[in-house]
Amino acid sequence: MKRRAAVQTVHLNLEAIEDGVVRLAGGRYRAILEVGSVNFGLVGQSEREGIIAGYAAFLNGLTFPVQVLVRVLPVDLEAYLADLELQAQQGLTEPLTSLARDYGLFLRRLARHRTLLERRFYLVVPAQADTNAGGPRWRLGRAHTGLDGDAARRQLTFRCEEVERQLGRCGLMVRRLGDTELAQLTYACWCPDLARVQRLQRRLTEYTALVVDAATQTPRRS
Numbered sequence: 001m002k003r004r005a006a007v008q009t010v011h012l013n014l015e016a017i018e019d020g021v022v023r024l025a026g027g028r029y030r031a032i033l034e035v036g037s038v039n040f041g042l043v044g045q046s047e048r049e050g051i052i053a054g055y056a057a058f059l060n061g062l063t064f065p066v067q068v069l070v071r072v073l074p075v076d077l078e079a080y081l082a083d084l085e086l087q088a089q090q091g092l093t094e095p096l097t098s099l100a101r102d103y104g105l106f107l108r109r110l111a112r113h114r115t116l117l118e119r120r121f122y123l124v125v126p127a128q129a130d131t132n133a134g135g136p137r138w139r140l141g142r143a144h145t146g147l148d149g150d151a152a153r154r155q156l157t158f159r160c161e162e163v164e165r166q167l168g169r170c171g172l173m174v175r176r177l178g179d180t181e182l183a184q185l186t187y188a189c190w191c192p193d194l195a196r197v198q199r200l201q202r203r204l205t206e207y208t209a210l211v212v213d214a215a216t217q218t219p220r221r222s
Helices: 007-012 045-060 077-090 094-111 149-168 179-190 192-197
Strands: 014-018 021-024 028-035 067-074 117-126 137-139 142-144 174-176 210-212 219-221
Touching: 014 179, 021 149, 028 149, 028 179, 045 149, 067 179, 077 094, 117 149, 149 174, 179 192
Parallel strands: none
Antiparallel strands: 014 021, 021 028, 028 117, 028 174, 067 117, 137 142, 210 219
């Protein structure tokens, strides 16, 4: 009996997510960074110009391509308010506690009349072989990185740390996504409607438990 390819491999070219790295078909590897934002309305003119100059220097200094992903999502208000209430109970003084609770009531009233949205920003960082050494390898119409898994992980670690350092100079918080977060992001982008009601909450290893193939009586990953 011929085994069919997994649906994620067929439609997404996704083969595996391991150690914070997305492995795609054709020997391609990616890491994803979540990047914070700066409210320009709360900074002065000179600081604003410094942030723009720092970001321009980051873009001009890139030695590898990146993909920018911006997602606009409804705010998970209940989770945000629960966190706000926890901070009010544990870590704030009395005047700030009252302000936090008033702010929570304001958000609840606001949410009754309009949809609250938030923007999330991501950078997709690729692993690449040295193109000076004979150029990229092509296989089945796709560029092959020419890197094995260990070399790709080392390169992605270096590149992510460099991006974090450069964007940190602009006052931006940068965080690399782990395995579960990478799966959640891929799932949410691929099935946005389903992801809102059926979320991935468990570790990825729980989705790949060993089962026995009825046809061959051999164990395989589900």
